[in-house]
Amino acid sequence: METLQETINVIDLGYIDYLSAYKLQQEAVNRVIETGQQSIFLCEHPPVITLGRLAKEENFIISREQIKADNVEIHSIDRGGDITLHSPGQLVAYPILKLTNYGKDLHLYLMNLEKVLIDLLAEFDILASRFPGRTGVWFSGKKIASIGIGVRKWISFHGIGLNVSTDLNLFSYIKPCGLNVRMTSIADIKKMQIDMGQIKSEFLRKFTDVFNVRLTAGE
Amino acid sequence: MKQLVVPELGEGVENAVVACWHYQVGDNIKESDDIVELVTDKASFNVPSDYTGVLKEILVCEGQTAKIGQALALIET
Numbered sequence: 001m002e003t004l005q006e007t008i009n010v011i012d013l014g015y016i017d018y019l020s021a022y023k024l025q026q027e028a029v030n031r032v033i034e035t036g037q038q039s040i041f042l043c044e045h046p047p048v049i050t051l052g053r054l055a056k057e058e059n060f061i062i063s064r065e066q067i068k069a070d071n072v073e074i075h076s077i078d079r080g081g082d083i084t085l086h087s088p089g090q091l092v093a094y095p096i097l098k099l100t101n102y103g104k105d106l107h108l109y110l111m112n113l114e115k116v117l118i119d120l121l122a123e124f125d126i127l128a129s130r131f132p133g134r135t136g137v138w139f140s141g142k143k144i145a146s147i148g149i150g151v152r153k154w155i156s157f158h159g160i161g162l163n164v165s166t167d168l169n170l171f172s173y174i175k176p177c178g179l180n181v182r183m184t185s186i187a188d189i190k191k192m193q194i195d196m197g198q199i200k201s202e203f204l205r206k207f208t209d210v211f212n213v214r215l216t217a218g219e
Numbered sequence: 220m221k222q223l224v225v226p227e228l229g230e231g232v233e234n235a236v237v238a239c240w241h242y243q244v245g246d247n248i249k250e251s252d253d254i255v256e257l258v259t260d261k262a263s264f265n266v267p268s269d270y271t272g273v274l275k276e277i278l279v280c281e282g283q284t285a286k287i288g289q290a291l292a293l294i295e296t
Contacts, residue, residue, distance in 0.1 A: 053238045053258040080262040105229030106262045135261040150263045152253060 011218035013043035025157045028096040041094040045086040047072040052081035059083045059175040079158040081148035082178035089165035117145045119206040142184035222290040234286045272296035
């Protein structure tokens with residue numbers, strides 16, 4: 001990319017509930033507005049279903065009451081896209097970037113996030129790809145990563161969810177992204193345990209390459 | 220009277236759906252305030268105002284689709 005190299009603060013939130021992470025994202029957006037400091041959060045969430053602005057109630061396969069009874073939270077949120085699920089074993093990344101420095105183009109930004117994930121998966125000999133017209137990352141007809149973003153004052157929030165060793169049975173609660181698709185994960189494909197720390201490191205390495213940024217350790 | 224328009228959102232993005240107005244007709248608004256949230260397939264996007272003034276008229280209601288460059292509202296400055 002033809003941009004000067006920006007510095008991004010990396011903050012690993014570990015295992016954190018969805019709304020706490022959301023609050024931190026909004027604070028980070030304000031920090032970009034006030035100081036210009038950009039961030040990227042990495043985390044895993046307890047089981048939670050989120051509904052984007054275009055979510056349809058019919059994309060719940062079982063009732064909300066039943067889902068909540070299974071200790072899965074449900075939240076309507078300010079991102080694009082339909083319905084999705086986060087749960088332990090899924091790498092969630094929330095880049096808080098000033099998109100005016102990365103082409104000021106929502107489509108380009110989404111494509112770049114897809115490229116980070118495709119490049120990461122290639123390191124594990126998983127030849128994933130885009131699916132025309134369906135944002136996200138796919139392998140052998142199954143979806144392995146979902147993407148949905150929000151933008152305020154051209155600053156991004158929300159981001160990606162990559163299934164590393166996620167319990168794929170949880171996706172049976174919903175039609176992910178409103179589609180009749182099957183989900184997969186790195187562990188499902190490789191038939192082995194995957195270290196989340198290794199995935200995080202690889203994600204950051206690919207993110208650095210694709211966005212041409214420099215990373216620093218955050219608080 | 221100034222217009223609040225759907226900004227260029229990127230290559231291949233031709234329109235967006237109005238998800239939510241953050242202000243109502245008659246409200247005072249300031250330059251750079253987020254006035255309305257639009258959604259495309261995978262992104263929500265808040266449109267900031269280029270002007271300080273009063274929101275006089277909303278031209279595209281929540282749930283309706285607007286094209287890039289289309290006027291969403293009128294602002295009296």
